[in-house]
Amino acid sequence: MTAAPESAPQTGRPLPRKEDARLLTGRTRWTDNIEPPGTLHVAFLRSPMAHARLTRVDASRARGLPGVAAVFTGTDVASEQGSLPCAWPVTEDMVTPPHPPMAVDEVRYAGEAVACVVARDPESAADALEEIDVDYEPLPAVLDLEEALAEGADLVHSGAGTNRAYVWPFSNGDVDAAFEGADVVLARRYRQQRLIPAAMEPRSVVCAPEEDGYTMWSATQIPHVLRLMLATVTGIPEHDLRVVAPDVGGGFGSKLQVTAEEVLLLLLARRLGRPVKWTETRSEGFQTTHHGRAQVQDVAIAADADGRLRGLKVDLLADMGAYLMLITPGVPILGAFMYPGIYRMDAYSFTCTGVFTTTMPTDAYRGAGRPEATYAIERIMGELAEELGMDPVELRRRNWITRGEFPYTTVAGLTYDTGDYEAATGRALELFGYQELRAEQERRRKSGDAVQLGIGVSTYTEMCGIAPSRMLGELNYGAGGWEHASVRMLPSGKVEVVTGSSAHGQGHETAWSQIAADRLGVPVEDVRVLHGDTRVCPRGLDTYGSRSLVVGGSALVRACDRVVDKARVIAAHMLEAAEEDLEFAGGRFRVRGTERPSAAVQEVALAAFAAHDLPEGAEPSLDSDAAYDPTDFSYPHGTHLCAVEVDTETGAVRITGYTAVDDVGTVVNPLIVDGQVHGGLAQGIGQALFEEAVHDAEGTLTTATMADYLLPSAADLPRFTTDRTVTPSTTNPLGSKGVGEAGTIASTPAVVGAVVDALRPFGVRDVPMPCTPERVWRAVQEARNGGEGR
Amino acid sequence: MIPAPFTYLRPDTLGAAVAALAADEEAKALAGGQSLIPLLRFRLAAPTTVVDLSGAEGLRGVREEGGAVRIGALTTHHEVARDPLVAEHCALLAMAARTVADPAVRHRGTLGGSLAHADPAADLPAAALALDAEMEVEGPDGARTVPAAEFFSDYLTTALEPGEVLAAVRVPKRTGWSFHYEKFSRTAQAWAIVGVAAAVRHRDGRVAEARIALANMGTVPVRAHEAEQACRDASGPEELRGAGALAGRAGSPPGDLHGGADYRRHLAGVLAGRALAEVVRS
Structure with missing residues (x-):
């Protein structure tokens, strides 16, 4: 038995990720690599039309094809398929239309499943799809949010009588007074284009009937939520269902969902008594994995002449798509609390109207409501600075919550526990070379250079550590926000950590090992982390919203502390000392202030296992578990600065510098934090410059492949300069704040702000996202031709 | 996605490949597969036979042949981009090849495949047109030669x-010519919104003769004749x-997600001007 080394703490070390070798080589259990014996393969026939009545679905020819085991239409499963769940009725009177996993009599978005083939191999299934005849009677597509709300508009759900899903208001302070007495009032409309999450691993589901129920493997972020929802939708008892999220290749919110395919595969496994499998193709995924953003934001801000903010008004139209999926209606509401950002102001009002359209439903996408909010406030702060003739950093400095004011309750009602906006901004300005770049910008403006320089500023915060269950309850969300962890001390002194959060690329196995190693004083390589299987990890609420470390890591801290508490009792007995005389450090119990023999935690674990000589009342195990429910959200923040060159002749935008200084509280693994920031920046820059899901007038997705939906690659991104400041969170024992979404939230306004800043001399005030070369060029043309810019 | 069923043949001579293609009206030739395989997988193409040319001898490699450089159709973009004979005599082709998609595509995709597929947004057809390349075509009735100017007949359609x-x-x-390929695309891997292939003979900073071909300014690669004329004897940026701005008048550009027709015309003019300035400066 070796004693734990008394080495430097693992927390804070840039430990290479334990899971990377298997993930990067693909030699692992991706769902598509799983195929139980006798598996049948499923393919879905999907509507090419956005809105149509199904007058005939004839599968008779397909049923007779070689290799085809069965074909099911919506009618065939109508009595058992139920309705896909929405867990967040944001208002009492929210309109929640039924959402059949397979369309029965009407399709409401292009890509909705109308039939499925089950065959002995994927090839036969694909061939058979072509032999199913469907007659569609076209109905009007509903695409524009404002038109959808107009009197007499064509309806997505005729039974609902409206395309309005809900209206959710919030208000604090006297907004009218704030605006009436203001020296400056600015109003802007921003469009959050629809985005396609595009995780590297496509969705994939395998479902196998077993003696005592069903096992589903799914490329999901939420095995625990999925199991409960599958039971609810299908009526199959929850304890007869096992859901496994094996290694999952990215989600970004798109796998925070209970999908039609998951429900249908469970039904098919039950009907056929055989394992069934489906993996989406990339273009199928573009059409039918939920989309993100898709909002129209009307924002107005009121300020005094010296820049002091008085009030903010936000009126939002949020595109729900055709149905309300798991948290579709709640996504813009998550943003509602973030519009005031890091600023003090007197009054704030917010209204969100959820609108149905004949498109793929929207739902959580990296940041989920918070990027939209941050975009709006940071863009309009840039506009306000321009209006006041003030440096945009100075305007922010005059309004942000200063370091002495924490904890600070914002006008949106959140209490920010900690932060230091001065420190993060100061560091960012220094690393970026802000003054030098402003001077260079001035030179180019004076010389009329065809390539202009722009600087964008984003001083963001976000709410992470989702979430305090009590607050979720107040928002009418269907579940809590706690997380669970267990620690199993094996007889040999090795450790198994079980977490209820469900990694899909975040590096839980490494970070959780580091936490356990420090708390238990064991070598980091002696810890194995288990996750993503409802039979192995029976309790959990999974991974999304930058919650895993903050909530799940805190649960692990608690569970480890309980192990130590149990061990202390046995160690005291072993060392013939009183419990209160023992100190625990570096994995050893020692009698305080003496040179007496000590006991390593591994020795205590073995003693507990053998149980030959335990103190009275002690259990023969050190295993412990804990559920942690955060007392409040955590609030990471930071300052991002972006420099772009804009070629005014072609409209081309090139990011020449990007500095991100983030404060994510205590950092467990800086390598993982850097990776999260880099990836987040790539996605935020993607929204700013490249990505947009476009539908034609009939509602067909025209950006259905990667040739038209442009994702940035490394070649399109600059070298990022990243640094951190650290003000530990006080709302959780780790002091961490969450980092999964920070880069995405902060970067979009920094980049677009920089593009607009470059074009200020032409009078341009906005370029709609994504700022494509053509849009940039047109904005310059229109401004030159006497318009006010876009 | 999964292609519709087809018969796969991999003949070991060009003659056998020609015979196989001639035997089935619905047959398609497969070179590097970078265009055909996606079309098959989307079921936008459903040939009954796919004739894989990769087994046929003599279709790959670069050699000198009198006053010309002869490049086998199955020579990959990567090979074209780094070939010393190409670099010496017709570097424009290498410049264009280097801009195609990403390294994976450049290692699989072939010069002949790109030309025969004839996507108007592709880079190599424009370069071939600017260079006045000739296509060596092998058919059931023997061999023939088609100049680039006659090879591209319509969208995804050639004289084959x-x-x-x-x-x-x-x-x-x-000999004595300089080249530049100016590609404008939204991301590094994306198709050109507009591409300008410029071949210029110049003396003392003054243009003697220029050949400019444009990618994605019509259903086929087009020559910018007006710009070519106008730049004779021109010098200075x-x-x-x-x-170069006159290049915007050439062709009949499409309007799509990535750019309207008017924007493409504007871009072609700006990019051609830059290409000319770049060539003469070099």
Whole structure:
């Protein structure tokens, strides 16, 4: 038995990720690599039309094809398929239309499943799809949010009588007074284009009937939520269902969902008594994995002449798509609390109207409501600075919550526990070379250079550590926000950590090992982390919203502390000392202030296992578990600065510098934090410059492949300069704040702000996202031709 | 996605490939697969036979042949981009090849495949047109040669008759010429919104003769004749850019997600001016 080394703490070390070798080589259990014996393969026939009545679905020819085991239409499963769940009725009177996993009599978005083939191999299934005849009677597509709300508009759900899903208001302070007495009032409309999450691993589901129920493997972020929802939708008892999220290749919110395919595969496994499998193709995924953003934001801000903010008004139209999926209606509401950002102001009002359209439903996408909010406030702060003739950093400095004011309750009602906006901004300005770049910008403006320089500023915060269950309850969300962890001390002194959060690329196995190693004083390589299987990890609420470390890591801290508490009792007995005389450090119990023999935690674990000589009342195990429910959200923040060159002749935008200084509280693994920031920046820059899901007038997705939906690659991104400041969170024992979404939230306004800043001399005030070369060029043309810019 | 069923043949001679293609009107030739395989997987193409040319001898490699450089149709973009004969005599082709998609595509995709597929947004057809390349075509009735100017007949359509295979590309050596390929795309891997392939003979900073071909300015690669004329005897960035601007008048550009027709015309003019200025400066 070796004693734990008394080495430097693992927390804070840039430990290479334990899971990377298997993930990067693909030699692992991706769902598509799983195929139980006798598996049948499923393919879905999907509507090419956005809105149509199904007058005939004839599968008779397909049923007779070689290799085809069965074909099911919506009618065939109508009595058992139920309705896909929405867990967040944001208002009492929210309109929640039924959402059949397979369309029965009407399709409401292009890509909705109308039939499925089950065959002995994927090839036969694909061939058979072509032999199913469907007659569609076209109905009007509903695409524009404002038109959808107009009197007499064509309806997505005729039974609902409206395309309005809900209206959710919030208000604090006297907004009218704030605006009436203001020296400056600015109003802007921003469009959050629809985005396609595009995780590297496509969705994939395998479902196998077993003696005592069903096992589903799914490329999901939420095995625990999925199991409960599958039971609810299908009526199959929850304890007869096992859901496994094996290694999952990215989600970004798109796998925070209970999908039609998951429900249908469970039904098919039950009907056929055989394992069934489906993996989406990339273009199928573009059409039918939920989309993100898709909002129209009307924002107005009121300020005094010296820049002091008085009030903010936000009126939002949020595109729900055709149905309300798991948290579709709640996504813009998550943003509602973030519009005031890091600023003090007197009054704030917010209204969100959820609108149905004949498109793929929207739902959580990296940041989920918070990027939209941050975009709006940071863009309009840039506009306000321009209006006041003030440096945009100075305007922010005059309004942000200063370091002495924490904890600070914002006008949106959140209490920010900690932060230091001065420190993060100061560091960012220094690393970026802000003054030098402003001077260079001035030179180019004076010389009329065809390539202009722009600087964008984003001083963001976000709410992470989702979430305090009590607050979720107040928002009418269907579940809590706690997380669970267990620690199993094996007889040999090795450790198994079980977490209820469900990694899909975040590096839980490494970070959780580091936490356990420090708390238990064991070598980091002696810890194995288990996750993503409802039979192995029976309790959990999974991974999304930058919650895993903050909530799940805190649960692990608690569970480890309980192990130590149990061990202390046995160690005291072993060392013939009183419990209160023992100190625990570096994995050893020692009698305080003496040179007496000590006991390593591994020795205590073995003693507990053998149980030959335990103190009275002690259990023969050190295993412990804990559920942690955060007392409040955590609030990471930071300052991002972006420099772009804009070629005014072609409209081309090139990011020449990007500095991100983030404060994510205590950092467990800086390598993982850097990776999260880099990836987040790539996605935020993607929204700013490249990505947009476009539908034609009939509602067909025209950006259905990667040739038209442009994702940035490394070649399109600059070298990022990243640094951190650290003000530990006080709302959780780790002091961490969450980092999964920070880069995405902060970067979009920094980049677009920089593009607009470059074009200020032409009078341009906005370029709609994504700022494509053509849009940039047109904005310059229109401004030159006497318009006010876009 | 999964292609519709087809018969797969991999003949070991060009003659056998031609025979196989001639035997089935619905047959398609497969070179590097970078265009055909996606079309098959989307079921946008459903040939009954796919004739894989990769087994046929003599279709790959670069050699000198008199006043020309002969490049086998199955020579990959990567090979074209780094070939010393290409670099010496017709570097424009290498410049264009280096901009195609990403390294994976450049290692699989072939020169002949790109030309025969004839996507108007592709880079190599424009370069071949600017260089006045000749296509060596092998068919059931023997061999024939088609100049680039006659090879691209419409969107995704060439002068190749059923059963014919593009065997090689002959590019005339252009001693004393300089080249530049100016590609404008939204991301590094994306298709060109507009591409400008410029071949220029110049003396003392003054243009003697220019050949400019444009990618994605019509259903086929197009020559910018007006700009070519205007830049004769031009010198200095101002004049060259002025002449280049006339390239925007060529072709009949499409309007799509990535750019309207008017924007493409504007871009072609700006990019051609830059290409000319770049060539003359070099």
